[in-house]
Amino acid sequence: xxxxSVQHTGSEAEVTKLTVQVSYDDGATxxxxxxxxxxxxxxxxxxxxxxxxFASFRATATDKAGNTVDQTIIRAYRLE
Numbered sequence: 001x002x003x004x005s006v007q008h009t010g011s012e013a014e015v016t017k018l019t020v021q022v023s024y025d026d027g028a029t030x031x032x033x034x035x036x037x038x039x040x041x042x043x044x045x046x047x048x049x050x051x052x053x054f055a056s057f058r059a060t061a062t063d064k065a066g067n068t069v070d071q072t073i074i075r076a077y078r079l080e
Contacts, residue, residue, distance in 0.1 A: 001036075001043040001044070001045055001046075002043060002044045002045075002046055003041065003042070003043055004018065004020060004035070004042040004043060004044050004059065005042075006018060006040075006042055006061055013063045013065075013067070014063060014064050015061045015062065015063055016062055016063060016064045017061070017062040018035050018037070018042055018059065018060070018061050018062075019032070019035065019059065019060045020032075020033045020035050020044040020057060020058070020059045021033065021057070021058045021059075022044075022046055022055055022056065022057060022058075023055075023056040023057075023058070023074075024048070024049055024051075024052035024053075024054070024055060024056075026054065026056060026074055026075065027056050027058075027072070027074050030058055033045055033046055044057075048079055052079050053078065053079055054075040054076075054077070054078055054079060055075075055076055055077055055079060056072070056073060056074045056075055056076055057071075057072070057073045057076050058070070058071070058072045058073075059071050059072075
């Protein structure tokens, strides 16, 4: 499990939905992950393939007003 941090300002921007995808080839292909929420904390479940050397992430958050934001991090961390 990987912790996912979601920051917002006030109750109007409270995140109601979060999707996270992972890539092991620098964003050429993306795989969905399971995302769990406990209170104000989120975690993404990952399975790293044996050949992978880096993990990249792409996330989309939606607030209760329907606004969305996308964030992509290529080579978020190295796998050893």
